[in-house]
Amino acid sequence: MPSVLITGATSGFGKAAAQRFAKAGWSLILTGRREERLKALKDELSDQVDVLTIALDVRDSEAVTQAISNLPEKFLPLTCLINNAGLALAPEPAQKVALQDWHTMIDTNITGLVNVTHAAMPLLLKTGEGASILNLGSVAGQWPYPGGHVYGASKAFVQQFSYNLRCDLLGTGVRVTDLAPGMAETEFTLVRTKGNQEASDALYRGTSPLQAEDIAEQLFYLATLPAHININRLEIMPVRQAWSAFAIDRDPT
């Protein structure tokens, strides 16, 4: 059976992806920082498929390299890496944000993703044809909006890194995709607002955001495309989300 390594499997897209790939019989390597959630997911899915859980902070390059370069044989060959762990912080304007919040986003969304990619690449190259790296970008990486500051910039990195990887991996059979969702209802906004449940509920209330399962379905689709197809970027929004007009600063009347 093919195996998939999912970062950030303790919540949202990563957890739904674990459930989706398990349904198709894939072996699962699941990572995240919250051990109790990893254990619960393993308990849920290990009747269906082989599950390896690794409590891991993607920012810790040594721990990432150590864990991924020592995967048990049973979980090889590695067919798919889903670089999903990530977060937004501080929805306030840039000039009001604590520097630490910017660092946390850069360290997680950029450095963490690079750490995991670097560690997993030898395994994916060994698998060759049909292997995939699926990177969670965002519409925020392409479209600016107030309060997007470093979060959007970190996802622009994910897009360009994905494209550049494609160039270097040409001829190896390994595919790379930047999957860029719009508004999706997960714990994302709870994290972004540092635990403000009311703000999170308010964002999703009265509309129809994407659900984690929608993104999991796209991840499974990308990972199981015929081996000669690479989707470079896949941007997905809910029907009830679109762009807005340019903002203009005007003199008071």
Ligand SMILES: NC(=O)C1=CN([C@@H]2O[C@H](COP(=O)(O)OP(=O)(O)OC[C@H]3O[C@@H](n4cnc5c(N)ncnc54)[C@H](OP(=O)(O)O)[C@@H]3O)[C@@H](O)[C@H]2O)C=CC1
């Ligand atoms: N929801 C949305 O609207 C959108 C989200 N995205 C992106 O999708 C990805 C998943 O987000 P989503 O499922 O919505 O959010 P959730 O907050 O529900 O899940 C985020 C996951 O990332 C993990 N994570 C965060 N920081 C770290 C870290 N330092 N080390 C390891 N794991 C970490 C969390 O696990 P733990 O805390 O246990 O470590 C958790 O499993 C993110 O990259 C996000 O930027 C993109 C577009 C839209």
Ligand SMILES: O=CCS(=O)(=O)O
């Ligand atoms: O990446 C998250 C989606 S949004 O909040 O930027 O629309």
